[in-house]
Amino acid sequence: MRIAGCLHITTETAVLVRTLQAAGAQTAWSGCNPLSTQDDVAAALAQEEIDIFGWRGLSKDEYYWCIEKVIATKPNLTLDDGADLVFTLHEAHPGQAKEIVGGTEETTTGVHRLRALAEEGRLKYPIIGVNDAETKWDFDNVYGTGQSSIDGIIRATNVLIAGKNFVVCGYGHCGKGIAMRAKGLGANVIVTEVDPVNALKAAMEGYRVMPMINAAKIGNIFITATGCNDVITGKHMSLMKDGVILCNTGHFNVEVSVSELERLAKSKREIRPNNMEYTLADGRRLYLLAEGRLVNLGAAEGHPSEVMDMSFANQFLSLIYLAKEGKNLKAGVYDVPKELDREVAKIKLQTMGFEIDELTPEQVRYIRGYGAGT
Numbered sequence: 450m451r452i453a454g455c456l457h458i459t460t461e462t463a464v465l466v467r468t469l470q471a472a473g474a475q476t477a478w479s480g481c482n483p484l485s486t487q488d489d490v491a492a493a494l495a496q497e498e499i500d501i502f503g504w505r506g507l508s509k510d511e512y513y514w515c516i517e518k519v520i521a522t523k524p525n526l527t528l529d530d531g532a533d534l535v536f537t538l539h540e541a542h543p544g545q546a547k548e549i550v551g552g553t554e555e556t557t558t559g560v561h562r563l564r565a566l567a568e569e570g571r572l573k574y575p576i577i578g579v580n581d582a583e584t585k586w587d588f589d590n591v592y593g594t595g596q597s598s599i600d601g602i603i604r605a606t607n608v609l610i611a612g613k614n615f616v617v618c619g620y621g622h623c624g625k626g627i628a629m630r631a632k633g634l635g636a637n638v639i640v641t642e643v644d645p646v647n648a649l650k651a652a653m654e655g656y657r658v659m660p661m662i663n664a665a666k667i668g669n670i671f672i673t674a675t676g677c678n679d680v681i682t683g684k685h686m687s688l689m690k691d692g693v694i695l696c697n698t699g700h701f702n703v704e705v706s707v708s709e710l711e712r713l714a715k716s717k718r719e720i721r722p723n724n725m726e727y728t729l730a731d732g733r734r735l736y737l738l739a740e741g742r743l744v745n746l747g748a749a750e751g752h753p754s755e756v757m758d759m760s761f762a763n764q765f766l767s768l769i770y771l772a773k774e775g776k777n778l779k780a781g782v783y784d785v786p787k788e789l790d791r792e793v794a795k796i797k798l799q800t801m802g803f804e805i806d807e808l809t810p811e812q813v814r815y816i817r818g819y820g821a822g823t
């Protein structure tokens with residue numbers, strides 16, 4: 450198969466590309482974010498004569514030039530992260546879609562864009578939304594974001610987490626992972642939420658739950674993981690203690706209001722890489738990490754490879770599935786078949802050296818039967 454990929458050019462992606470090649474595919478690849486390409490990785494793949502189009506810091510025009518180059522290889526499968534490849538193909542090369550048996554999409558945003566396209570009746574081939582596989586989102590959000598966000602905070606500050614009031618804004622899957630890891634390091638975790646069910650889960654986990662305006666007065670470290678804007682604003686900053694650390698691991702730099710911090714500050718200086726000290730008019734200092742952008746990517750290295758491997762195993766198995774079955778599927782957005790998701794979990798357990806039990810035939814009969822009542 451000829452596979453066109455549009456996915457962050459990172460070490461983990463390089464392993465996926467090599468794996469697809471080892472399985473007999475021809476691949477052509479571009480990055481899916483102008484800033485995420487690891488140039489050394491792109492160079493290494495290019496040296497192996499793998500078609501790779503991307504470098505760190507490309508302009509918007511260069512970004513789409515790379516995607517065009519990938520489309521020009523006349524793929525029959527696509528792999529996307531954010532759906533820029535699929536949209537470019539549909540808009541600029543609609544005739545090519547009939548050659549394509551299927552595609553995969555890595556992210557929630559991409560799946561949303563593709564569903565909208567499908568609802569308008571314009572999506573031209575079947576696409577599997579890899580994001581919704583349990584062995585993808587449940588692990589990268591909780592364990593990947595959890596660890597890498599704490600890692601970013603520590604790299605940017607070298608602060609001791611133990612004993613700190615650690616405020617997690619948003620208790621979705623990412624917030625849950627961060628809170629769990631902060632607790633493990635000895636922090637007093639405080640959760641702020643707008644959703645009563647999430648807030649209740651946090652409370653039952655033993656965290657203190659309170660509105661942001663109250664947390665602002667007592668927190669030492671604040672991290673936003675909401676996906677929403679204006680979570681920490683000037684009115685919170687004006688209540689904060691001297692020396693607090695602010696960072697974000699959710700949507701790009703809209704959760705901590707950097708503009709309001711800039712407005713409140715009398716001066717600023719970078720005290721360490723990815724750590725900006727803002728001094729307010731009354732002398733209090735607030736430390737903003739990674740410019741309010743995702744701290745796990747800005748100050749650390751994103752998800753560890755042992756999380757990405759599950760996402761990319763889902764990608765790999767989904768592409769194999771589409772190579773075989775794609776022509777029998779109607780255009781639309783599909784879930785990763787449940788058996789593939791389970792297969793990824795099974796293999797991951799094996800690689801971690803864990804074995805599990807199997808149900809006996811009697812147990813299967815018991816579970817499936819309805820005879821056992823009171």
Ligand code: 9W4
Pocket residue numbers: 457459460461462482484485742746750751752753754757
């Ligand atoms: N990376 C990224 C890197 C630097 C960067 C403007 C200057 C996401 C997922 C995976 O987005 C990624 N610098 C930016 S934005 C930006 C984004 N700016 C913004 O001002 C700085 C990214 C998936 N992943 C892992 O998590 C681990 N391996 C992976 O493949 C990678 C990168």
